[in-house]
Amino acid sequence: xxxxxxxxxxxxxxxxxxxxxxxxxxxxxxxxxxxxxxxxxxxxxxxxxxxxxxxxxxxxxxxxxxxxxxxxxxxxxxxxxxxxxxxxxxxxxxxxxxxxxxxxxxxxxxxxxxxxxxxxxxxxxxxxxxxxxxxxxxxxxxxxxxxxxxxxxxxxxxxxxxxxxxxxxxxxxxxxxxxxxxxxxxxxxxxxxxxxxxxxxxxxxxxxxxxxxxxxxxxxxxxxxxxxxxxxxxxxxxxxxxxxxxxxxxxxxxxxxxxxxxxxxxxxxxxxxxxxxxxxxxxxxxxxxxxxxxxxxxxxxxxxxxxxxxxxxxxxxx
Amino acid sequence: xxxxxxxxxxxxxxxxxxxxxxxxxxxxxxxxxxxxxxxxxxxxxxxxxxxxxxxxxxxxxxxxxxxxxxxxxxxxxxxxxxxxxxxxxxxxxxxxxxxxxxxxxxxxxxxxxxxxxxxxxxxxxxxxxxxxxxxxxxxxxxxxxxxxxxxxxxxxxxxxxxxxxxxxxxxxxxxxxxxxxxxxxxxxxxxxxxxxxxxxxxxxxxxxxxxxxxxxxxxxxxxxxxxxxxxxxxxxxxxxxxxxxxxxxxxxxxxxxxxxxxxxxxxxxxxxxxxxxxxxxxxxxxxxxxxxxxxxxxxxxxxxxxxxxxxxxxxxxxxxxxxxxxxxxxxxxxxxxxxxxxxxxxxxxxxxxxxxxxxxxxxxxxxxxxxxxxxxxxxxxxxxxxxxxxxxxxxxxxxxxxxxxxxxxxxxxxxxxxxxxxxxxxxxxxxxxxxxxxxxxxxxxxxxxxxxxxxxxxxxxxxxxxxxxxxxxxxxxxxxxxxxxxxxxxxxxxxxxxxxxx
Numbered sequence: 001x002x003x004x005x006x007x008x009x010x011x012x013x014x015x016x017x018x019x020x021x022x023x024x025x026x027x028x029x030x031x032x033x034x035x036x037x038x039x040x041x042x043x044x045x046x047x048x049x050x051x052x053x054x055x056x057x058x059x060x061x062x063x064x065x066x067x068x069x070x071x072x073x074x075x076x077x078x079x080x081x082x083x084x085x086x087x088x089x090x091x092x093x094x095x096x097x098x099x100x101x102x103x104x105x106x107x108x109x110x111x112x113x114x115x116x117x118x119x120x121x122x123x124x125x126x127x128x129x130x131x132x133x134x135x136x137x138x139x140x141x142x143x144x145x146x147x148x149x150x151x152x153x154x155x156x157x158x159x160x161x162x163x164x165x166x167x168x169x170x171x172x173x174x175x176x177x178x179x180x181x182x183x184x185x186x187x188x189x190x191x192x193x194x195x196x197x198x199x200x201x202x203x204x205x206x207x208x209x210x211x212x213x214x215x216x217x218x219x220x221x222x223x224x225x226x227x228x229x230x231x232x233x234x235x236x237x238x239x240x241x242x243x244x245x246x247x248x249x250x251x252x253x254x255x256x257x258x259x260x261x262x263x264x265x266x267x268x269x270x271x272x273x274x275x276x277x278x279x280x281x282x283x284x285x286x287x288x289x290x291x292x293x294x295x296x297x298x299x300x301x302x303x304x305x306x307x308x309x310x311x312x313x314x315x316x317x318x
Numbered sequence: 319x320x321x322x323x324x325x326x327x328x329x330x331x332x333x334x335x336x337x338x339x340x341x342x343x344x345x346x347x348x349x350x351x352x353x354x355x356x357x358x359x360x361x362x363x364x365x366x367x368x369x370x371x372x373x374x375x376x377x378x379x380x381x382x383x384x385x386x387x388x389x390x391x392x393x394x395x396x397x398x399x400x401x402x403x404x405x406x407x408x409x410x411x412x413x414x415x416x417x418x419x420x421x422x423x424x425x426x427x428x429x430x431x432x433x434x435x436x437x438x439x440x441x442x443x444x445x446x447x448x449x450x451x452x453x454x455x456x457x458x459x460x461x462x463x464x465x466x467x468x469x470x471x472x473x474x475x476x477x478x479x480x481x482x483x484x485x486x487x488x489x490x491x492x493x494x495x496x497x498x499x500x501x502x503x504x505x506x507x508x509x510x511x512x513x514x515x516x517x518x519x520x521x522x523x524x525x526x527x528x529x530x531x532x533x534x535x536x537x538x539x540x541x542x543x544x545x546x547x548x549x550x551x552x553x554x555x556x557x558x559x560x561x562x563x564x565x566x567x568x569x570x571x572x573x574x575x576x577x578x579x580x581x582x583x584x585x586x587x588x589x590x591x592x593x594x595x596x597x598x599x600x601x602x603x604x605x606x607x608x609x610x611x612x613x614x615x616x617x618x619x620x621x622x623x624x625x626x627x628x629x630x631x632x633x634x635x636x637x638x639x640x641x642x643x644x645x646x647x648x649x650x651x652x653x654x655x656x657x658x659x660x661x662x663x664x665x666x667x668x669x670x671x672x673x674x675x676x677x678x679x680x681x682x683x684x685x686x687x688x689x690x691x692x693x694x695x696x697x698x699x700x701x702x703x704x705x706x707x708x709x710x711x712x713x714x715x716x717x718x719x720x721x722x723x724x725x726x727x728x729x730x731x732x733x734x735x736x737x738x739x740x741x742x743x744x745x746x747x748x749x750x751x752x753x754x755x756x757x758x759x760x761x762x763x764x765x766x767x768x769x770x771x772x773x774x775x776x777x778x779x780x781x782x783x784x785x786x787x788x789x790x791x792x793x794x795x796x797x798x799x800x801x802x803x804x805x806x807x808x809x810x811x812x813x814x815x816x817x818x819x820x
Contacts, residue, residue, distance in 0.1 A: 180684045181677035184670055192663045198620075198654050199674040199728065200646030257665055257712070 009254050012300040013271050020278030027281050034160070040273035041166035042067075042221040046240045047247040047265050048173045049217035054248050054260040055177060056210050057190035058107070058114030062099055063218045063244055064237030065125030069095035070219025071226035072129065072139070072234075078148065079141040085148040089223055096219025099125060100212035108208045129234040140231035152228035162224045169220065174262045186210065187259065243272055246297060253305050271300070320383070322347045322482055322513050323368070323400075328377035330363050330537075337363040338374070339537040343515075345482065350504065350514045352528030352546070354521065356558055358717070358747045360537040361517055365484055369402055370395045382481075399481035401474040403488060407466050409458045416440040416454035419472045443472050447510060448503035464496035468503055475507075483507060484515045489523060501527060521551050522808070533557040551804070555776065559748045566752050567780030568759040574599045578767040579637075579736050581619075584628035588614035589791040591628065596736070596767040601758065603782030603799065604771040605811050611791035612771050613655065616740050619769075620652045621645040633735060646675060651729035653722070655740040655771075661725040664714040668704070669695040671713055671724050676732040698727040703753065719750025726757060737761055738769045743777060755781055775807045787811055 020027040046063050053060040073095030077083040083091065099121060106117035130136050154161040177183040188196040189203055197203045221240070226232050250271060251264020275296060279289045323345040330338040338360045345351045355361050366372045368379065370390035379386045381398045409418050416437045425432045425439075440454035450468050458466060467488060475483065485504075489497050504527060507514065518524055524531055524546075531543040533554060541557040543550050556562055580595040589611030596602045606612040617623040619630065621639030630637045632648055639645035642652070654660040662671055672695040673680050680691040695709040702723040704716075713721050722742065729737060739758065743751045758781060762768050772778050778785050779799055786796040787810045795810050802810070 175685070179686060181681045181686050182684060184674070184677055184686060188663045188666060188670070188674060191665050192659070194660045195663050196674070197642050198622075198652055198660050200643045200732075201674070202641075202643045204641075 008303060009250065009267065009271075009300060012303060013267070013274065016271075016274055016278060016296070020274070020281065023278075024281040027278055032277065032281075034163075036270070036273045036277045037163045038160050039277065040269050041160075041162040042224055043240055043243050043247065043272065044166045044266065044269045045169050045221040045224075046218050046237075047244040047269050048169055048262065049214035050244040050248050051173070051251065051260050051262060051265045052177060052186070052210055052217075053114070053214050054252075055190045056186045056207060057193060058207070058211075059118065059245075060103065060211070060214055061115070061118040061241060062103060062121040062125060063214070064235075064239070064241045065122055065129075066096040066099040066215040066218035067222040067225065067237030067240060068129055068232075068234060069099050069125065069215075070222025071232045071236075072132070072222075073219075074148075074223055075139055075141050075226050075232040078144060079139065085145045088145075088148055089151075092223045092226075093216050093219045096215040096217070096222065097212050098215070099218075100215025103215070104208040104211040107211065108204050126235055126238075133234050136234045138231045138233045142230060144227070144230050149227050149230070152224050162228075165220065165224065169217065170262065170266060173217075177262050182206070190259075243269075247272060250297075250301065253301055272297075319346055321345060321380070322382060323515075324378075324380040325364070325368065326378050326380075328364065328367055328379070329375045330360075330367060330372055331375055337537055338367070340377070341534065341537055342539045343532055344542075345513050345515060346530070347481075347513055348508065348511045349529040350508060350516055350527050352524040352531035353515055353517045353534065354519075354524055354531060354554060354558060355534035356748045359534040359558070361534055362486070363537075364534065365402070365486060365515075365517065368395065368400065368484065399479050400484065401480045401482070402484045403467075403471055403474060403486065405487045407470050409466055409469060411457070411459035413458055414454065415444075415452055415456050415458065415461070415469055418458055418469050419443075419454075419476050421473065423477065439476065440472060443476055444468065447475070447506045448472065449506045450499065450503060462496065464492050464499045467492070467500055471503060475512075480512055482513045482515070484517070486517045487519065488516075489518065489520060497523070521554060524554075525551060535560055564780075566748075566755065568756045570601075570759065570783060571599065571763045574765075578633060579619075579769075580631040582629050582631075584615075584618070584630060585626045586614055586618040587623050587626070589618075589788065592788070592793045594786055594793065594796065596769060598735075598765050598767055599762050600784065601762050601768040601770060601782045603778035603785040604769060604788060605773075605775065605778055605785055605807060606771075606788035607811055608773075609790070610788040610811070612788050613740065614791075615788065616652070616738055616769070616771055619645070619738060620650060646732070646734075649733075649735035651675075651732065651734040651737050653725050653729065653737070653739040653742055655744065657718075657721055657725050662713045662721055665712050668699070668709040668711055668713060668716075668724055672698050672709070672727045672731055675728050679731075694731060695727075698731055701730070702727050702757070717747065717750075718745035719747050719754070722746055722754060723750065726754065730757075730761075734766065736767045736769070738771070740771045741773065742770060743772075743774070775804050775811070779804065779807060 026032055046067060050060055050063055070092040074088040074092030077088040077091040102121050103118050106112045106120065107114055133139060150161055151165070152162055156164060177186065185196065185201045185206055188201060189206060193203055222237065225236065247265050247268030248260050250268030252258050252260045254264045254267060255261050275293045279292055284292065321344045323343070325341070325343045328338050328341045329336070341360060341364055343353065343364060353361055363372060367374050370392045379390055381400065413421070419440045420436045425435050437454040444450045444452050448468050448471060452465055452468065458469065461469065474480070488500055492500065504514065516524065516528060525548055528546050531546055531554065532539050533541040535558060543554065559566060574597055576598045577595045578598045581592055584592045592615060604612050604615070614623060618625055621641045621644055625638055632650070637648060639648060658664060663674070669692055673691050677686065680687055680694055692709065699707050699709050704720055704723050713724050716724065742754055742758070746754065758768055758770065770778065770781055779802065782799045784796065785799050785802060785807065787794045
């Protein structure tokens with residue numbers, strides 16, 4: 001019973017799957033399943049970066065900017081400097097790190113709140129992209145090295161590379177946040193920073209590093225996106241921001257103590273992916289689709305959180 | 319004389335706990351009645367029964383001539399003229415004094431709110447009844463804490479129908495010179511014939527202003543003092559803790575002369591030119607009023623506040639931590655005064671809280687070894703007699719004493735040379751208090767140096783080898799504990815200045 005309540009959100013997902021497959025049997029086909037995974041890869045990577053920051057008690061509104069910078073640095077390195085594919089990847093990750101660094105400096109050195117600092121970075125980063133591209137035109141690079149292109153379109157034994165990359169990042173994040181002692185410290189900072197400080201945790205260093213890691217992670221998403229369409233599209237990262245936040249909070253709602261967590265984020269991302277895919281297959285108009293996924297999301301969360309509150313009330317806690 | 323309030327044979331049971339066990343409380347008209355007891359003794363439960371918040375399992379509450387058997391409601395109690403002054407102020411910062419006083423009971427005239435009447439009545443009430451001179455047009459945010467307290471009192475009493483006022487720890491947020499203003503107000507209320515129940519941990523306040531005192535222990539009213547003087551402090555404590563004072567404290571071992579920590583001409587925010595040292599195996603007590611620099615001194619030693627001049631030495635090496643992590647690395651541990659906010663991560667399991675300062679020791683290549691971590695936490699829980707002995711619980715659900723044991727457990731697991739404990743037993747029940755005292759002496763016996771900062775003179779005397787007294791940021795005195803007693807220590811801390819309770 002307890003198990004059932006705790007994973008009630010999984011039930012909601014199962015119900016969605018059953019519903020979608022009744023509506024359109026194509027939904028269950030192996031090809032479509034892979035579509036969902038492929039479509040969720042970049043969002044998962046971005047949402048993991050967001051999970052780290054939210055677990056630490058912050059929020060990162062600039063994940064999209066880090067993604068854009070990752071794509072921009074890599075594409076520019078390939079196109080203007082004829083860089084090798086691995087150098088381009090490195091350049092992209094450096095681009096994401098720069099965004100993380102700006103956040104870290106604002107938050108740790110200048111004591112700006114995470115919300116305001118990353119919002120500032122968001123505005124600055126957006127503007128820089130527009131200036132650099134003379135108003136937001138894409139930078140395309142048709143003759144992309146095949147190795148770089150394979151980040152998005154390649155596969156290993158039938159599994160798309162982007163799914164493998166996302167899986168790899170997922171495992172790294174799981175070990176880092178949920179199994180390592182650094183993860184323990186990050187969660188402690190997220191819950192009660194002064195208590196962590198007094199217990200001898202290097203609070204500032206960890207916050208500083210976490211924002212850089214989150215930026216670098218989002219940049220990986222940017223690499224895949226740019227490899228997929230063979231261009232850098234300015235400001236395209238923004239579309240991931242709200243989905244990433246939603247995924248993290250869906251994941252947190254499944255945790256017994258309401259904490260952001262890696263596996264929960266995975267479930268959140270897959271839920272959003274299934275929803276988008278299923279509604280698509282129903283042949284719904286683009287505009288109604290968004291409204292419907294919003295309604296389903298809110299209902300599902302209300303259900304899951306309501307269940308959790310019920311259990312804790314029964315235990316006499318609040 | 320008919321009592322204005324008579325609570326008799328009150329019992330309240332919470333799941334698993336008998337919070338009140340046939341408790342009684344009698345308040346006579348016009349008296350100030352002190353209500354004391356350890357945390358968990360049942361003071362607040364008794365007050366909540368009076369407020370109509372809890373319905374007692376048995377017992378009778380008589381308000382004036384009316385008897386009530388579990389029929390009290392908050393409305394009924396209010397109509398009977400009972401008013402509660404809670405610890406929290408609940409005032410809106412940008413309201414004026416008069417607006418705050420009349421909030422929810424505004425006077426309206428023909429053209430909306432009658433501000434001039436409200437202002438005049440507020441000013442009169444403050445001056446006539448509470449002996450305070452505060453303009454009714456001042457904004458709350460511009461007032462000091464004591465003045466806000468007076469506004470809170472005015473708000474409860476402005477309708478003039480109060481017959482009994484309950485003060486719950488009214489001086490807790492006040493500095494000692496502010497306490498005088500509150501006492502002046504209480505004097506004013508008393509002269510109007512209003513009876514009061516005064517709940518406080520500060521026994522000197524109790525003996526100073528009460529006419530009679532009731533002592534609660536384990537949900538029972540164990541003693542009623544009908545005569546109150548300074549002489550009853552010791553019997554009052556004995557009644558509260560249920561044993562002789564001397565039995566609470568462990569034996570002091572001899573200390574070595576090896577100086578472990580030294581401060582030379584140390585100055586920081588809130589204190590200056592303090593000289594002292596602690597030897598291995600020694601417990602040094604620090605006494606001082608709020609604002610004496612006691613808290614700042616400790617925060618500076620731990621790297622939370624910067625040193626402005628002077629120097630510190632730890633184990634014969636220069637020591638100046640820039641942040642707590644450095645202090646911990648050097649072998650210093652802090653049990654902070656606000657354990658719920660600064661001491662514990664309340665929603666992380668006890669395992670993680672105990673291991674938080676020494677995570678490297680329960681890991682390989684940064685990976686936590688969960689089995690090892692759990693065993694270590696369980697061993698510590700056994701050693702400290704943590705109740706319940708469940709290390710997967712979150713500390714938020716533990717009692718104050720057990721929470722403090724978790725903080726102590728973290729530093730015992732980590733080990734250290736200098737242990738600093740700031741108000742180690744505030745909000746801790748008496749049983750856990752005795753265990754914590756034993757633990758502190760044991761730390762010293764094992765060769766650590768211990769600094770205990772406390773506002774409780776009894777605790778300092780029972781625990782320390784030496785006591786130093788801070789006054790307004792300066793070291794005022796330093797004595798062997800056996801050369802001072804409660805009276806002389808209190809005199810030293812207040813410095814014979816116009817302290818509140820001279």
